[in-house]
Amino acid sequence: MSSCCMCAGRCEPANKFFSKIAKHYARRFRRSGLGKEQRLLLEGIRRDSVQGKRVLDIGCGVGALHLSLLKEGAAHATGVDAAEGMVKKAQLLSEEFGVAEKTNYINGDFVEYAEQLHDAEITMLDKVVCCYEDVETLVKKSTEKTAAVYALTHPKESLFVKTLFKSHIALAALFRWKFHPFWHDWQKMREMIVGEGFTCVYDNSTMSWRVLVYKRV
Numbered sequence: 001m002s003s004c005c006m007c008a009g010r011c012e013p014a015n016k017f018f019s020k021i022a023k024h025y026a027r028r029f030r031r032s033g034l035g036k037e038q039r040l041l042l043e044g045i046r047r048d049s050v051q052g053k054r055v056l057d058i059g060c061g062v063g064a065l066h067l068s069l070l071k072e073g074a075a076h077a078t079g080v081d082a083a084e085g086m087v088k089k090a091q092l093l094s095e096e097f098g099v100a101e102k103t104n105y106i107n108g109d110f111v112e113y114a115e116q117l118h119d120a121e122i123t124m125l126d127k128v129v130c131c132y133e134d135v136e137t138l139v140k141k142s143t144e145k146t147a148a149v150y151a152l153t154h155p156k157e158s159l160f161v162k163t164l165f166k167s168h169i170a171l172a173a174l175f176r177w178k179f180h181p182f183w184h185d186w187q188k189m190r191e192m193i194v195g196e197g198f199t200c201v202y203d204n205s206t207m208s209w210r211v212l213v214y215k216r217v
Protein backbone atom coordinates (compact mmCIF):
# COMPACT_ATOMS: atom_id res chain seq x y z
CA MET A 1 0.00 0.00 0.00
CA SER A 2 1.25 3.44 -0.84
CA SER A 3 0.99 5.68 2.17
CA CYS A 4 -1.27 8.69 2.38
CA CYS A 5 0.34 12.08 2.26
CA MET A 6 -2.30 13.85 0.20
CA CYS A 7 -5.21 13.59 2.62
CA ALA A 8 -4.12 16.27 4.99
CA GLY A 9 -6.49 18.70 3.23
CA ARG A 10 -9.65 18.06 1.29
CA CYS A 11 -10.07 14.36 2.12
CA GLU A 12 -9.17 14.39 5.80
CA PRO A 13 -12.82 14.49 7.00
CA ALA A 14 -13.65 11.53 4.69
CA ASN A 15 -10.55 9.70 5.95
CA LYS A 16 -11.65 10.05 9.58
CA PHE A 17 -15.32 9.31 8.94
CA PHE A 18 -14.91 6.27 6.69
CA SER A 19 -11.95 4.80 8.59
CA LYS A 20 -14.19 4.58 11.66
CA ILE A 21 -16.91 2.66 9.84
CA ALA A 22 -14.66 0.50 7.63
CA LYS A 23 -15.14 -2.52 9.91
CA HIS A 24 -18.91 -2.36 9.33
CA TYR A 25 -18.40 -2.29 5.53
CA ALA A 26 -16.10 -5.33 5.79
CA ARG A 27 -18.50 -7.23 8.06
CA ARG A 28 -21.45 -6.54 5.77
CA PHE A 29 -19.52 -7.68 2.70
CA ARG A 30 -18.36 -10.89 4.41
CA ARG A 31 -21.89 -11.64 5.67
CA SER A 32 -24.09 -10.55 2.79
CA GLY A 33 -21.86 -9.96 -0.25
CA LEU A 34 -22.53 -7.10 -2.63
CA GLY A 35 -25.19 -4.45 -2.16
CA LYS A 36 -28.01 -4.18 -4.70
CA GLU A 37 -26.52 -1.14 -6.46
CA GLN A 38 -23.18 -2.98 -6.68
CA ARG A 39 -24.80 -6.03 -8.25
CA LEU A 40 -26.43 -3.77 -10.82
CA LEU A 41 -23.17 -1.96 -11.50
CA LEU A 42 -21.43 -5.28 -12.16
CA GLU A 43 -24.33 -6.39 -14.36
CA GLY A 44 -23.72 -3.32 -16.53
CA ILE A 45 -19.93 -3.78 -16.57
CA ARG A 46 -20.21 -7.48 -17.46
CA ARG A 47 -21.98 -6.73 -20.73
CA ASP A 48 -18.43 -6.86 -22.06
CA SER A 49 -16.02 -9.53 -20.90
CA VAL A 50 -13.92 -8.59 -17.89
CA GLN A 51 -11.29 -11.25 -18.66
CA GLY A 52 -7.78 -9.84 -18.58
CA LYS A 53 -8.96 -6.28 -17.93
CA ARG A 54 -7.24 -3.77 -15.66
CA VAL A 55 -9.55 -2.20 -13.09
CA LEU A 56 -9.33 1.16 -11.32
CA ASP A 57 -11.64 1.33 -8.28
CA ILE A 58 -11.82 4.91 -7.01
CA GLY A 59 -13.17 5.28 -3.47
CA CYS A 60 -12.88 1.51 -3.38
CA GLY A 61 -13.97 1.09 0.23
CA VAL A 62 -13.19 -2.45 1.38
CA GLY A 63 -12.83 -3.56 -2.25
CA ALA A 64 -16.09 -5.47 -2.79
CA LEU A 65 -16.38 -4.54 -6.47
CA HIS A 66 -12.84 -5.04 -7.69
CA LEU A 67 -12.40 -8.25 -5.64
CA SER A 68 -15.48 -9.60 -7.41
CA LEU A 69 -14.09 -8.66 -10.83
CA LEU A 70 -10.71 -10.23 -10.03
CA LYS A 71 -12.49 -13.45 -9.06
CA GLU A 72 -14.18 -13.34 -12.46
CA GLY A 73 -10.91 -13.04 -14.39
CA ALA A 74 -9.90 -9.37 -14.43
CA ALA A 75 -6.10 -9.13 -14.62
CA HIS A 76 -5.33 -6.46 -12.06
CA ALA A 77 -7.01 -3.92 -9.81
CA THR A 78 -5.85 -0.68 -8.29
CA GLY A 79 -7.94 0.44 -5.32
CA VAL A 80 -7.73 4.08 -4.25
CA ASP A 81 -9.40 5.35 -1.12
CA ALA A 82 -9.01 8.44 1.00
CA ALA A 83 -9.76 6.43 4.15
CA GLU A 84 -6.83 4.49 5.57
CA GLY A 85 -9.18 2.13 7.44
CA MET A 86 -10.95 1.19 4.20
CA VAL A 87 -7.70 0.47 2.36
CA LYS A 88 -6.44 -1.74 5.20
CA LYS A 89 -9.66 -3.78 5.13
CA ALA A 90 -9.49 -4.05 1.32
CA GLN A 91 -5.95 -5.38 1.58
CA LEU A 92 -7.00 -7.99 4.15
CA LEU A 93 -9.95 -9.08 2.02
CA SER A 94 -7.76 -9.35 -1.10
CA GLU A 95 -5.66 -11.87 0.83
CA GLU A 96 -8.76 -13.77 1.96
CA PHE A 97 -9.95 -13.86 -1.67
CA GLY A 98 -6.53 -15.16 -2.80
CA VAL A 99 -6.02 -12.29 -5.25
CA ALA A 100 -3.61 -10.08 -3.29
CA GLU A 101 -0.87 -10.38 -5.93
CA LYS A 102 -3.23 -8.85 -8.50
CA THR A 103 -3.98 -5.75 -6.42
CA ASN A 104 -2.33 -2.58 -5.35
CA TYR A 105 -3.75 0.04 -3.04
CA ILE A 106 -3.30 3.74 -2.65
CA ASN A 107 -4.47 5.55 0.42
CA GLY A 108 -5.18 9.14 -0.60
CA ASP A 109 -7.20 11.53 -2.70
CA PHE A 110 -7.48 10.09 -6.21
CA VAL A 111 -7.41 13.60 -7.69
CA GLU A 112 -3.96 14.16 -6.19
CA TYR A 113 -2.60 10.75 -7.24
CA ALA A 114 -4.17 10.51 -10.71
CA GLU A 115 -1.00 11.41 -12.64
CA GLN A 116 0.89 8.54 -10.98
CA LEU A 117 -1.66 5.87 -11.93
CA HIS A 118 -1.82 3.63 -14.99
CA ASP A 119 -4.82 3.77 -17.29
CA ALA A 120 -7.46 1.09 -16.81
CA GLU A 121 -9.98 -0.60 -19.09
CA ILE A 122 -12.61 -0.45 -16.34
CA THR A 123 -12.97 2.46 -13.91
CA MET A 124 -15.53 2.38 -11.10
CA LEU A 125 -16.76 5.04 -8.67
CA ASP A 126 -19.41 3.48 -6.48
CA LYS A 127 -21.13 5.99 -4.14
CA VAL A 128 -18.08 8.27 -4.34
CA VAL A 129 -19.08 11.35 -6.36
CA CYS A 130 -21.37 12.44 -3.50
CA CYS A 131 -18.44 12.27 -1.04
CA TYR A 132 -16.20 14.74 -2.87
CA GLU A 133 -16.64 18.48 -3.24
CA ASP A 134 -14.87 19.03 -6.56
CA VAL A 135 -16.82 16.53 -8.62
CA GLU A 136 -15.78 18.12 -11.93
CA THR A 137 -12.08 17.49 -11.35
CA LEU A 138 -12.84 14.00 -10.02
CA VAL A 139 -14.79 13.13 -13.17
CA LYS A 140 -12.29 14.80 -15.51
CA LYS A 141 -9.27 13.01 -14.04
CA SER A 142 -11.01 9.65 -13.75
CA THR A 143 -12.42 9.64 -17.30
CA GLU A 144 -8.93 10.53 -18.57
CA LYS A 145 -7.64 7.31 -16.95
CA THR A 146 -10.34 5.16 -18.57
CA ALA A 147 -9.68 3.30 -21.80
CA ALA A 148 -13.06 1.58 -22.18
CA VAL A 149 -15.69 1.27 -19.41
CA TYR A 150 -16.61 4.00 -16.89
CA ALA A 151 -19.07 2.83 -14.23
CA LEU A 152 -20.51 4.86 -11.39
CA THR A 153 -23.38 5.25 -8.98
CA HIS A 154 -24.71 8.58 -7.80
CA PRO A 155 -27.66 9.52 -5.56
CA LYS A 156 -30.98 9.19 -7.29
CA GLU A 157 -32.65 12.50 -8.14
CA SER A 158 -35.89 11.67 -6.32
CA LEU A 159 -37.51 14.02 -3.84
CA PHE A 160 -36.95 11.46 -1.08
CA VAL A 161 -33.22 11.02 -1.68
CA LYS A 162 -32.63 14.72 -2.31
CA THR A 163 -34.38 15.62 0.96
CA LEU A 164 -32.33 13.01 2.82
CA PHE A 165 -29.05 14.38 1.46
CA LYS A 166 -30.00 18.03 1.97
CA SER A 167 -31.07 17.30 5.57
CA HIS A 168 -27.76 15.56 6.26
CA ILE A 169 -25.88 18.54 4.78
CA ALA A 170 -27.93 21.02 6.83
CA LEU A 171 -27.39 19.05 10.06
CA ALA A 172 -23.66 18.86 9.34
CA ALA A 173 -23.53 22.64 8.94
CA LEU A 174 -25.57 23.18 12.12
CA PHE A 175 -23.51 20.85 14.29
CA ARG A 176 -20.23 21.56 12.48
CA TRP A 177 -19.65 17.92 11.58
CA LYS A 178 -16.37 17.60 9.73
CA PHE A 179 -17.69 15.19 7.11
CA HIS A 180 -20.87 15.57 5.09
CA PRO A 181 -22.01 14.35 1.68
CA PHE A 182 -22.49 16.64 -1.33
CA TRP A 183 -25.48 17.12 -3.57
CA HIS A 184 -24.12 18.05 -7.01
CA ASP A 185 -25.83 18.85 -10.28
CA TRP A 186 -26.00 15.22 -11.41
CA GLN A 187 -27.32 15.97 -14.86
CA LYS A 188 -24.39 18.30 -15.48
CA MET A 189 -22.03 15.56 -14.25
CA ARG A 190 -23.58 13.03 -16.65
CA GLU A 191 -23.27 15.52 -19.52
CA MET A 192 -19.65 16.02 -18.61
CA ILE A 193 -18.97 12.27 -18.84
CA VAL A 194 -20.52 12.25 -22.33
CA GLY A 195 -18.47 15.35 -23.20
CA GLU A 196 -15.32 13.44 -22.24
CA GLY A 197 -16.06 10.92 -25.00
CA PHE A 198 -18.36 8.33 -23.44
CA THR A 199 -21.80 6.99 -24.25
CA CYS A 200 -24.20 5.49 -21.71
CA VAL A 201 -24.75 1.76 -22.26
CA TYR A 202 -26.49 0.84 -18.98
CA ASP A 203 -28.86 2.91 -16.86
CA ASN A 204 -30.58 1.38 -13.85
CA SER A 205 -31.45 2.36 -10.30
CA THR A 206 -32.26 1.24 -6.78
CA MET A 207 -34.41 3.23 -4.39
CA SER A 208 -31.44 5.45 -3.50
CA TRP A 209 -28.86 5.11 -6.28
CA ARG A 210 -28.68 5.71 -10.03
CA VAL A 211 -26.42 3.09 -11.59
CA LEU A 212 -24.69 4.06 -14.85
CA VAL A 213 -22.19 2.37 -17.13
CA TYR A 214 -20.55 4.27 -19.99
CA LYS A 215 -18.30 3.13 -22.81
CA ARG A 216 -15.66 5.16 -24.57
CA VAL A 217 -16.75 5.85 -28.13
Ligand SMILES: C[S@@+](CC[C@H](N)C(=O)[O-])C[C@H]1O[C@@H](n2cnc3c(N)ncnc32)[C@H](O)[C@@H]1O
Binds near residue numbers: 011111
Ligand atom coordinates in the same frame (compact mmCIF):
# COMPACT_ATOMS: atom_id res chain seq x y z
C1 LIG B 1 -19.70 5.80 0.56
S1 LIG B 1 -18.09 5.16 0.52
C2 LIG B 1 -18.24 3.90 -0.74
C3 LIG B 1 -17.15 2.86 -0.67
C4 LIG B 1 -17.28 1.77 -1.74
N1 LIG B 1 -17.18 2.29 -3.07
C5 LIG B 1 -18.57 1.02 -1.56
O1 LIG B 1 -19.53 1.32 -2.27
O2 LIG B 1 -18.63 0.14 -0.69
C6 LIG B 1 -17.17 6.41 -0.33
C7 LIG B 1 -15.68 6.18 -0.29
O3 LIG B 1 -15.05 7.08 -1.21
C8 LIG B 1 -13.85 7.52 -0.63
N2 LIG B 1 -13.48 8.76 -1.33
C9 LIG B 1 -14.22 9.89 -1.46
N3 LIG B 1 -13.58 10.79 -2.22
C10 LIG B 1 -12.40 10.22 -2.59
C11 LIG B 1 -11.29 10.65 -3.38
N4 LIG B 1 -11.27 11.86 -3.94
N5 LIG B 1 -10.25 9.81 -3.54
C12 LIG B 1 -10.26 8.59 -2.96
N6 LIG B 1 -11.28 8.11 -2.21
C13 LIG B 1 -12.34 8.93 -2.03
C14 LIG B 1 -14.16 7.66 0.84
O4 LIG B 1 -13.01 7.61 1.64
C15 LIG B 1 -15.06 6.44 1.07
O5 LIG B 1 -14.35 5.31 1.48
